[in-house]
Amino acid sequence: MQGAPSDPAGLHHVPVLADEVLTGLNVQPGGRFIDGTLGGGGHTRLLLQHTRLTRTEAYRNSRADGVAGGQVLGLDVDPAAVHRVRKRFPGEISAGRLSVAQAPFDQIERIARQHGFTGVDGVLLDLGLSSFQLDTPARGFAFRHDGPLDMRFDPSTGSSAAELINDSSREEIADILYQYGEERHSRSIARAIVASRPVSTTVELADIVRRAVRSRSRQNIHPATRTFQALRIAVNDELGQLARAMAQIPALLRPGGRVAIIAFHSLEDRLVKEWMRDNARKFRSDPTLPAGGQEQIPVLALCTRKPIVPAAAEIEENPRSRSAKLRIAEKMPEQ
Numbered sequence: 201m202q203g204a205p206s207d208p209a210g211l212h213h214v215p216v217l218a219d220e221v222l223t224g225l226n227v228q229p230g231g232r233f234i235d236g237t238l239g240g241g242g243h244t245r246l247l248l249q250h251t252r253l254t255r256t257e258a259y260r261n262s263r264a265d266g267v268a269g270g271q272v273l274g275l276d277v278d279p280a281a282v283h284r285v286r287k288r289f290p291g292e293i294s295a296g297r298l299s300v301a302q303a304p305f306d307q308i309e310r311i312a313r314q315h316g317f318t319g320v321d322g323v324l325l326d327l328g329l330s331s332f333q334l335d336t337p338a339r340g341f342a343f344r345h346d347g348p349l350d351m352r353f354d355p356s357t358g359s360s361a362a363e364l365i366n367d368s369s370r371e372e373i374a375d376i377l378y379q380y381g382e383e384r385h386s387r388s389i390a391r392a393i394v395a396s397r398p399v400s401t402t403v404e405l406a407d408i409v410r411r412a413v414r415s416r417s418r419q420n421i422h423p424a425t426r427t428f429q430a431l432r433i434a435v436n437d438e439l440g441q442l443a444r445a446m447a448q449i450p451a452l453l454r455p456g457g458r459v460a461i462i463a464f465h466s467l468e469d470r471l472v473k474e475w476m477r478d479n480a481r482k483f484r485s486d487p488t489l490p491a492g493g494q495e496q497i498p499v500l501a502l503c504t505r506k507p508i509v510p511a512a513a514e515i516e517e518n519p520r521s522r523s524a525k526l527r528i529a530e531k532m533p534e535q
Contacts, residue, residue, distance in 0.1 A: 215242030216328065216462060216521045220508050222250055224460045224528040225322035229253045231270045234312055234323045234452065236305035236445065238276035239330035241285040247272045247324075248292055271297050273317045277304040277353045281330065304353075306441040309448035319454040325445065327438070328464045328524065341432065343406035343424050349399065351432045361431040362400050370394045380439075380467065381430030385413045389427055402428075429465060439471060446475045450499050453531040458503065460528045469507065469525045476502055476529045503528040 215221070221243060225233065227250045235244045251270020272292075276282050282302040292298040299315045305325060312318060333339050337347030340361060349362035365373055370390045377386035392412035399405050409424040433439060449459050463469035479500040507525035515522045 216524045217526050225458050231321040233272050235274040237326045238274040238281045238285050241288050244274050273299045273315050275301045275303045306444035312452050322458045323449050324460050326462045327468050343402045346403040351435045353436050361435050366398050376434045377430045380433040381426035383426040388412045455533045458530045462526045464523050472527050500529040
């Protein structure tokens with residue numbers, strides 16, 4: 201295997217469950233993959249590295265389009281992520297091995313077809329926030345940094361988290377916190393938010409939540425964690441986007457191609473688990489069977505009955521990986 205694609209200083213990003221993703225997607229030289237969540241470019245870098253052909257292989261396998269070796273299509277709704285990846289891999293882009301697009305992953309089928317990425321070997325979705333998003337105060341994702349309460353993956357579209365909590369009713373805020381954050385103190389927090397409006401910064405919101413649950417919270421996590429998670433999910437319609445994206449993925453895979461999805465909280469993981477399970481046991485009506493009879497036509501085969509989680513060594517090196525859960529499925533042969 202040749203060396204990895206160029207990685208300019210200061211742009212290094214450690215991907216979660218790196219070896220498990222490569223093994224789970226069965227990444228081979230010459231393969232074609234879609235990374236639906238570019239983020240910091242860590243997984244993209246691995247896909248580029250492990251699909252690269254040797255000089256001899258490249259000569260023997262050069263396609264009509266002149267591209268020798270594997271190809272990766274990467275997309276992200278965050279313009280900063282797209283800019284960062286374009287800056288990180290200019291050689292791979294100019295060689296035609298990497299295509300990059302700014303788009304939410306619920307547009308994955310449209311973007312893939314525009315770039316000729318159908319019948320691919322694998323699709324990856326890493327649903328976690330990137331370190332760049334978490335560590336940039338202006339993005340408003342983390343309460344340990346004081347910054348504007350934004351939380352939008354694409355800051356140029358939609359409403360910010362501040363607009364959401366300042367314009368919504370107490371009942372609407374409580375429902376968001378309970379539904380998307382599984383927050384037991386949702387009503388108390390919502391009441392405190394409404395009483396403190398307008399709320400405009402991350403630290404301001406975190407302090408409001410801390411005061412609202414101080415006497416009732418005995419957890420080791422910061423009391424504002426679930427509130428921030430819930431608002432981020434609501435602002436970006438994360439669960440809706442995930443459901444829409446997953447519905448499009450099977451049409452992009454070749455038979456035997458695989459989809460790998462890394463989730464970071466129970467709502468995402470439950471959605472992924474149920475989607476894979478449902479597509480592994482789909483049924484369709486068959487007129488040749490007795491009235492009401494159905495034939496089982498599975499679309500996917502499960503590669504993971506239980507999610508793959510990071511080893512202790514990875515969690516120690518990268519604590520942000522501790523809640524990651526990887527599920528993998530393979531497209532069945534056409535029937």
